[in-house]
Amino acid sequence: MEDNELPADVAAMWRLREAPRRGPKPSLTLDEIVRAAIAIADAEDLAAVSMARVAERLGNSTMALYRHVKSKDELFVIMSDAALERPEPMPEGVDWRTGLTFWADGVLTAIRRHKWYAKLPISGPPAGPNNLAWFDSALGVLAQTGLPEEAKVGVVMGLITYVQGEIRMAFDLAAGYIDNPDAFQRFGSTLRRVADPRVYPAVARTVEAGVFDEVGSFEEDNETDFDFGLQLYLDGVAAFIDRVCGPAE
Amino acid sequence: MEDNELPADVAAMWRLREAPRRGPKPSLTLDEIVRAAIAIADAEDLAAVSMARVAERLGNSTMALYRHVKSKDELFVIMSDAALERPEPMPEGVDWRTGLTFWADGVLTAIRRHKWYAKLPISGPPAGPNNLAWFDSALGVLAQTGLPEEAKVGVVMGLITYVQGEIRMAFDLAAGYIDNPDAFQRFGSTLRRVADPRVYPAVARTVEAGVFDEVGSFEEDNETDFDFGLQLYLDGVAAFIDRVCGPAE
DNA sequence: TCCTTACTGCGTATCATGTACGCTAAATAG
DNA sequence: CTATTTAGCGTACATGATACGCAGTAAGGA
Numbered sequence: 001m002e003d004n005e006l007p008a009d010v011a012a013m014w015r016l017r018e019a020p021r022r023g024p025k026p027s028l029t030l031d032e033i034v035r036a037a038i039a040i041a042d043a044e045d046l047a048a049v050s051m052a053r054v055a056e057r058l059g060n061s062t063m064a065l066y067r068h069v070k071s072k073d074e075l076f077v078i079m080s081d082a083a084l085e086r087p088e089p090m091p092e093g094v095d096w097r098t099g100l101t102f103w104a105d106g107v108l109t110a111i112r113r114h115k116w117y118a119k120l121p122i123s124g125p126p127a128g129p130n131n132l133a134w135f136d137s138a139l140g141v142l143a144q145t146g147l148p149e150e151a152k153v154g155v156v157m158g159l160i161t162y163v164q165g166e167i168r169m170a171f172d173l174a175a176g177y178i179d180n181p182d183a184f185q186r187f188g189s190t191l192r193r194v195a196d197p198r199v200y201p202a203v204a205r206t207v208e209a210g211v212f213d214e215v216g217s218f219e220e221d222n223e224t225d226f227d228f229g230l231q232l233y234l235d236g237v238a239a240f241i242d243r244v245c246g247p248a249e
Numbered sequence: 250m251e252d253n254e255l256p257a258d259v260a261a262m263w264r265l266r267e268a269p270r271r272g273p274k275p276s277l278t279l280d281e282i283v284r285a286a287i288a289i290a291d292a293e294d295l296a297a298v299s300m301a302r303v304a305e306r307l308g309n310s311t312m313a314l315y316r317h318v319k320s321k322d323e324l325f326v327i328m329s330d331a332a333l334e335r336p337e338p339m340p341e342g343v344d345w346r347t348g349l350t351f352w353a354d355g356v357l358t359a360i361r362r363h364k365w366y367a368k369l370p371i372s373g374p375p376a377g378p379n380n381l382a383w384f385d386s387a388l389g390v391l392a393q394t395g396l397p398e399e400a401k402v403g404v405v406m407g408l409i410t411y412v413q414g415e416i417r418m419a420f421d422l423a424a425g426y427i428d429n430p431d432a433f434q435r436f437g438s439t440l441r442r443v444a445d446p447r448v449y450p451a452v453a454r455t456v457e458a459g460v461f462d463e464v465g466s467f468e469e470d471n472e473t474d475f476d477f478g479l480q481l482y483l484d485g486v487a488a489f490i491d492r493v494c495g496p497a498e
Numbered sequence: 499t500c501c502t503t504a505c506t507g508c509g510t511a512t513c514a515t516g517t518a519c520g521c522t523a524a525a526t527a528g
Numbered sequence: 529c530t531a532t533t534t535a536g537c538g539t540a541c542a543t544g545a546t547a548c549g550c551a552g553t554a555a556g557g558a
Contacts, residue, residue, distance in 0.1 A: 006439060007432050014443055023534025024524040050515060061537045063517080068535095072516065119370075122418060123425035124432055125461075127439065132449055139451035149458035158478050165414015169371060176372040183256050183373055190255060190376065194263055200381055202388035209398035212374075229407050235488060236481025272505025273553040299544060310508045312546080321545070 008070060009077045013128035028060055030068045034082050037075055038114065046116035076120055081128025083114040087137045097234055099141030100159060104230050107134065107163050118168035146245050155237055162233050170222045188212035257319060258326045262377035277309055279317045283331050286324055287363065295365035325369055330377025332363040336386045346483055348390030349408060353479050356383065356412050367417035395494050404486055411482050419471045437461035 011017060012030065020026075036057045040049050051072060055062045069075045087106050090099055111117045126135045135156065142152045177184055188207060197204035206212070260266060261279065269275075285306045289298050300321060304311045318324045336355050339348055360366045375384045384405065391401045426433055437456060446453035455461070 005435075006442065007429070007435075010432075010439060010443070016443075020525095020534060022524090022526045022532065024536080026535060028535085051517085052515070062515095063538080064536050066517075121368075121424070122421040123428070124422065125436055127432075127436070127443075132440075132444060132452060136449040136452045139455060143451060143454075149455045150460050153455060153460055154474070154477075158474065158481075161414050161418045161478070162411065165410050165417065168414065168417070169410045172371040173373065175370070179372070180256070183259075183376075186254075186256075187374055187376070190259060191381075193255065194259065194265075194376075195381060200385040202392060203381060203385045205392075206388060206398045206402060211399050211402055225403070225407065228403075229410070229482075229485075232407075232482055232485025232489075233478075235485050236478075239484060240481075269505060271503065271553090271555045273507080275506065277507085300546085301544070311544095312509080313507050315546075316506060 007127075009074050010127050012069075012074065013078055013081045026067070028058060028064055028068060030078070032058060033065055033068055033075070034078050037079050038083055041079070041116045042114060046119050077123060078128070080117060080120045081130050083117050084110050084130040084134060086130060087134050090137055090141055094141065096141050096145050097238065100138065100234060100237075101230065103134075103138050103141065104159065104163050104226075108167065108226060111167050115171050118164060118171050122164075145241050147241060148244075151240075151244060155240070159233065159237075162229065166226050166229055170226070174222075256376075258323050259376050261318075261323065262327050262330050275316070277307060277313055277317060279327070281307060282314055282317055282324070283327050286328050287332055290328070290365045291363060295368050326372060327377070329366060329369045330379050332366050333359050333379040333383060335379060336383050339386055339390055343390065345390050345394050346487065349387065349483060349486075350479065352383075352387050352390065353408065353412050353475075357416065357475060360416050364420050367413060367420050371413075394490050396490060397493075400489075400493060404489070408482065408486075411478065415475050415478055419475070423471075 006014075006016065015030070033054060037049050037054050040053055040057065051065055052062045054075075055065055065075075069078070087103070087110075090102065094102065126132055138156045138159065139152055142155060145152075147155070183190075188210070191203065191207045191212060195203050195207065255263075255265065264279070282303060286298050286303045289302055289306065300314055301311045303324075304314055314324075318327070336352070336359075339351065343351065375381055387405045387408065388401055391404060394401075396404070432439075437459070440452065440456045440461060444452050444456065
């Protein structure tokens with residue numbers, strides 16, 4: 001009822017604004033606006049999302065949007081929750097490690113559909129319905145570990161950080177690659193030209209070994225790196241659980 | 250000589266543009282421009298860096314900058330290399346694990362001085378002189394492991410990903426906290442209001458345990474989280490080294 | 499010495515963008 | 529029927545990136 005105590009963007013994400021009793025019927029809904037903005041960001045780029053473009057796509061004037069959204073930043077926050085959608089339900093009876101791997105792969109898949117997601121600043125703890133569902137899913141699978149609640153939150157936050165960091169870096173690099181593949185192709189020869197072996201001995205050794213001379217497939221490398229790093233992190237979590245709960249069953 | 254084969258921004262970072270022989274003496278240098286831009290970003294924000302602001306700070310016109318920099322994006326790339334400065338030299342004779350911890354702390358310290366760094370997109374592999382020096386420093390400390398060159402690169406890239414991801418998340422959260430501390434203070438009560446225990450059972454349990462009701466010091470928590478995650482990652486690297494090289498001396 | 503040439507700084511103009519403000523018309527409450 | 533609330537929208541403005549071309553300057557060549 002009194003959602004006055006809730007932050008405005010949170011109330012918006014949960015669609016808690018009570019329907020107005022008077023005035024003309026809205027010809028626009030928040031959902032349509034968010035969907036249109038997401039469609040533009042998917043097709044082009046986060047930078048391509050301007051209030052004018054969104055409004056145009058909906059056949060409305062730019063300023064009409066401001067009846068439903070306080071600012072562009074608020075739109076971004078709502079977009080970021082909407083883009084994640086709901087996680088696949090966790091398979092029954094999986095152990096925590098399989099569960100978190102499943103979860104991380106799910107995040108990767110979800111964000112692959114909306115590459116701009118990783119560009120948005122994280123403004124706070126997960127407060128929208130979809131974000132919260134993901135959070136709940138990861139916390140739920142840790143229930144079996146017997147970790148204290150606070151430690152579970154720490155582990156999940158760390159996992160979120162790792163996953164988002166990896167994704168962001170991969171997408172940034174991929175974007176750079178698309179912008180000019182030459183820079184990658186020629187990275188080896190660039191280094192040979194510019195990196196004095198006396199100043200950068202370790203880099204020079206690597207260059208001599210030819211590491212930068214052939215370029216693999218991006219998608220494959222990313223998938224491999226992602227899993228590799230994820231398993232590293234989960235190794236650490238396992239050790240942490242042992243330390244806190246004792247080497248359990 | 251023929252730096253025509255180098256990408257323009259790389260040439261700029263290494264200051265390889267040959268000095269012009271004719272025409273008026275430049276009253277502006279690339280270094281001054283980059284320094285001014287960094288000063289603005291440090292004092293305010295990356296968003297506060299506009300060509301006009303930078304020029305004003307230097308007592309020049311906006312368009313004069315374009316004689317030294319091809320675009321704002323190029324300025325950002327050059328800024329990002331300049332901001333890192335050189336790493337502290339690695340202490341003599343440290344083992345790889347101590348060395349990488351030292352290295353990661355150094356990155357954290359460097360970026361703390363320029364919080365906007367984590368907001369910049371990574372457009373490619375590290376190609377500027379300072380970035381390369383950091384890269385070299387981390388690679389160098391892995392020489393003792395006997396890993397193949399390519400694996401060293403993988404480990405260092407993973408480390409960079411982790412460190413940057415953690416830093417970015419921490420700074421984003423800190424910015425959100427400054428913008429409105431209330432949202433954090435009231436996060437527990439927000440969740441109680443909005444998160445139906447039947448839909449979000451694990452979150453509800455955590456909320457009931459009071460995890461979100463008290464807020465710790467940001468700086469402390471970050472430092473702890475950073476070291477915790479870093480040691481997890483290094484645990485994984487140790488296992489990886491054992492796997493590839495055999496359980497070495 | 500003077501002209502040519504390459505170059506710098508800068509004024510102007512253009513276009514995109516976020517958003518404040520206020521008007522008009524619609525829908526409902528009384 | 530009237531007052532109130534609210535939606536859409538036109539206008540205006542501030543800010544920002546950057547294309548373009550001019551004017552003046554310094555070096556090279558005559």
